[in-house]
Amino acid sequence: MEAVKFKGVSFTYPNSAQPALRDISFSIESGELCVVMGKSASGKSTLLKLMKKEIAPFGTLEGDIEVNGKAGYVAQNVDESIVCSKVRAELSFALANEGKSEDEIELAVAETASYFNLERKLDCDISTLSGGEKQILNLASVMIMKPDILILDEPASSLDPVWAQRFADVIRKMHRDFSTTIIIAEHNADSLFDEAQSIIILEDAKLLIKSNGENVVRYLKENNNGMLGAIPLQMSLFRGAKTVRECSGIFQSKSIKKLEKEAMPEEIAVEIKNLYFAYEKGSDVLSGLSLKVYKGKINAVLGANSSGKTTLLKAVAGVHKAYRGKIKANGRVSMLSQNAFDLFTKETCGEEANMEKYGDFLEINDIKDRHPYDISGGQAQRLALAKVLEQNADIILLDEPTKGFDCILKDKLAHILKELCAQGKTVLIVTHDIDFISRYCDTASFISRGRIVATKPRREFFSSLSFYTSTVATITKTDIVSIEDLKECGAYD
Numbered sequence: 001m002e003a004v005k006f007k008g009v010s011f012t013y014p015n016s017a018q019p020a021l022r023d024i025s026f027s028i029e030s031g032e033l034c035v036v037m038g039k040s041a042s043g044k045s046t047l048l049k050l051m052k053k054e055i056a057p058f059g060t061l062e063g064d065i066e067v068n069g070k071a072g073y074v075a076q077n078v079d080e081s082i083v084c085s086k087v088r089a090e091l092s093f094a095l096a097n098e099g100k101s102e103d104e105i106e107l108a109v110a111e112t113a114s115y116f117n118l119e120r121k122l123d124c125d126i127s128t129l130s131g132g133e134k135q136i137l138n139l140a141s142v143m144i145m146k147p148d149i150l151i152l153d154e155p156a157s158s159l160d161p162v163w164a165q166r167f168a169d170v171i172r173k174m175h176r177d178f179s180t181t182i183i184i185a186e187h188n189a190d191s192l193f194d195e196a197q198s199i200i201i202l203e204d205a206k207l208l209i210k211s212n213g214e215n216v217v218r219y220l221k222e223n224n225n226g227m228l229g230a231i232p233l234q235m236s237l238f239r240g241a242k243t244v245r246e247c248s249g250i251f252q253s254k255s256i257k258k259l260e261k262e263a264m265p266e267e268i269a270v271e272i273k274n275l276y277f278a279y280e281k282g283s284d285v286l287s288g289l290s291l292k293v294y295k296g297k298i299n300a301v302l303g304a305n306s307s308g309k310t311t312l313l314k315a316v317a318g319v320h321k322a323y324r325g326k327i328k329a330n331g332r333v334s335m336l337s338q339n340a341f342d343l344f345t346k347e348t349c350g351e352e353a354n355m356e357k358y359g360d361f362l363e364i365n366d367i368k369d370r371h372p373y374d375i376s377g378g379q380a381q382r383l384a385l386a387k388v389l390e391q392n393a394d395i396i397l398l399d400e401p402t403k404g405f406d407c408i409l410k411d412k413l414a415h416i417l418k419e420l421c422a423q424g425k426t427v428l429i430v431t432h433d434i435d436f437i438s439r440y441c442d443t444a445s446f447i448s449r450g451r452i453v454a455t456k457p458r459r460e461f462f463s464s465l466s467f468y469t470s471t472v473a474t475i476t477k478t479d480i481v482s483i484e485d486l487k488e489c490g491a492y493d
Contacts, residue, residue: 002068003149003181004028004051009063011046015369016059020046022205024063028198030148031179033171034210035189037230038202039406040378041363044185045076047202048153051183069148069181076154076377076404077339078134081141087113087129088122090137094145108144116140116170131305132163136170143174150174152184154377156191157403158338160304160432161468168192187406188435190232190471201227229407233435233471233483238493247475256489259479262457265294265442268330269395269426270316275325277315285311286322287450293395293428295330296421300437301430302468303447309430310338312447313397316428331394331426338399340384344372349379353386361412362386378404389416395426402433414440438462438470439482459485 005027012019021043028034036044049055052071075081084090091109100108113119116136126134135155142150152171156164168191175182175195184192193199199216201208208227209219217235220228228236235242238250270293277286285308293299293316301309314320316327317335337343346352350368359365362382367375372383381404388396402410410433417427417440431437437444437458444461445452446468454461462469462481473481476491486492 001030002027002066003030003032004068004183005064005066006047007064007066009050009061009065011043011050011057011059011061013057013059013370013374015371015374016366017369018366019205020059021050024207026200026207026210028181028183030068030181032197033175033182033192033195034184034198034200035192035196036183036185036200036202037187037189037227038200038208039227040187040382040404040409041366041376042202042406043205044202045153045376048073048151048183048185051149051151067149070145071149071151072142072145072147074135074138074142074150074152074155076157078131078138078158081138082126082134085125085127087118087124087126087137090126090141091118091122091144094141112140112144116143130163132159132166135159135163135167139167139170147180149181149183152182154185154187154404157187157377158305158400158432161434163305164432165191187230187404189230193232193235203227226408227406229411234475237475237486244471244475248477251476251491254491256480256491259459259485259489262459264457265297267295268292269295270327270329270428272312272316272328273326275312275315275322275327277311277320277322285450286315286325289325289447289451291445291452291455293426294443295426296424297442298417298421298427298429298437298440300441300444301428301447301452302432302434302437302444303430307447308450309447310399311450313399313428313430316395317397329395332391333395333397334388334391334393335397336384336388336399336401338403340377340380341373343384343387344380347371349375349383353383354390355386358386358389361416363409376404378406378409381405382409385413389420393425395428396420398427398429398431400431400433401429402431402436410436434462434468435470435482438473439484 006024009024010019011021038044049057051067052073092105095105113122156167172195193213200210234244234247237247241247241250272291275286275289278284303309315322317333349370349372355368364382367379441458445455459479459481462473463479470481
């Protein structure tokens with residue numbers, strides 16, 4: 001039985017000259033796990049929202065959409081769907097609105113909390129949960145309503161690598177346990193690609209292909225499509241390999257050239273010494289943090305959700321004032337916040353940023369006449385980046401800058417950042433995007449419980465880690481940690 005069917009569907013947002021979707025036709029069977037992929041602004045979020053009429057966007061719709069069953073939706077923004085202050089209340093909310101009895105609600109909450117490992121958090125304030133725990137709570141709050149179809153729009157985009165893997169594990173378990181129809185949009189589908197019965201690739205608002213993973217990889221390779229960079233690396237790295245283990249075996253058989261050891265930079269743009277900051281007295285978020293940020297380099301900070309990454313950037317930007325310690329910044333500072341929409345104050349995107357200078361390069365010219373709140377997360381991130389770059393600061397702070405970016409836009413962003421560094425500017429990134437920074441940063445630091453525990457050159461840093469490291473480092477088990485390193489040492493097919 002078909003759970004979802006699109007037939008000749010096109011959709012255009014108000015005040016937009018170009019359709020967000022063009023003549024889309026496909027079907028998803030009941031019990032199918034379908035991963036939706038595509039470049040930023042290819043139509044993924046629009047496609048998903050059209051499957052749930054309560055949140056369907058306003059605009060001109062053509063064609064037919066058939067959804068057989070109750071649909072539940074988990075949004076990209078972790079905090080977007082939360083309506084209560086306590087975990088138990090959040091799980092109970094929708095059931096209470098449906099008029100369920102107290103006994104029915106208590107049993108459903110107990111069972112759901114047990115399944116999603118939230119039992120010990122039931123009486124906690126939601127504000128005390130990590131980002132990963134909040135997203136699990138969002139998922140549990142949807143599943144407690146027993147939807148036939150689960151729709152997820154990049155649910156792991158704000159999660160650290162460990163929590164993103166945990167979230168994917170929960171999705172896999174649910175699919176196996178209940179055969180729920182699951183439709184999930186992801187820019188990076190490493191954790192679910194093998195599990196999925198089908199992959200949908202959107203390109204320029206059109207359906208490029210819907211097939212199983214093997215056929216999709218073959219199609220992208222044969223057509224030299226840029227979306228191949230979004231496919232799990234182990235499936236495209238070496239001919240004849242589909243797993244990390246197989247790739248590792250092939251790598252070990254190769255004759256490789258030893259790479260030169262990287263040296264730590266010397267000139268310092270920002271120096272932070274013994275920094276302490278707390279939102280509430282007695283609960284330090286930054287605790288004796290010290291860090292050197294090197295001039296003309298891409299400096300990255302990696303760590304778990306709630307480890308203090310965003311707070312660190314806000315302290316450097318002057319948004320937060322530490323109660324102890326010193327920050328010395330040699331130059332003007334500008335910051336791209338994690339929630340790009342916070343920067344927007346105008347009626348149109350064209351008024352927000354210099355489209356003549358950045359529109360083509362960041363691929364945002366097509367949204368210049370749209371309201372900033374009517375664009376996708378990836379488009380918002382690029383528009384916000386344009387605003388930050390316009391300030392021409394000496395030190396640029398970026399909080400999760402690749403969130404909502406496809407693999408092609410990530411490469412463009414890296415090019416911009418390298419150009420800025422060549423001009424003598426300094427970049428400090430905090431991010432969960434390991435593959436991005438393992439390719440492009442110069443130095444990397446690990447933050448844990450408000451302290452920097454290590455800062456090393458890029459290859460030395462990622463080769464010393466086991467869990468927060470790149471796929472290439474996992475495959476090679478050496479200081480070869482990126483595609484560029486593989487090419488340099490002669491091991492890339």
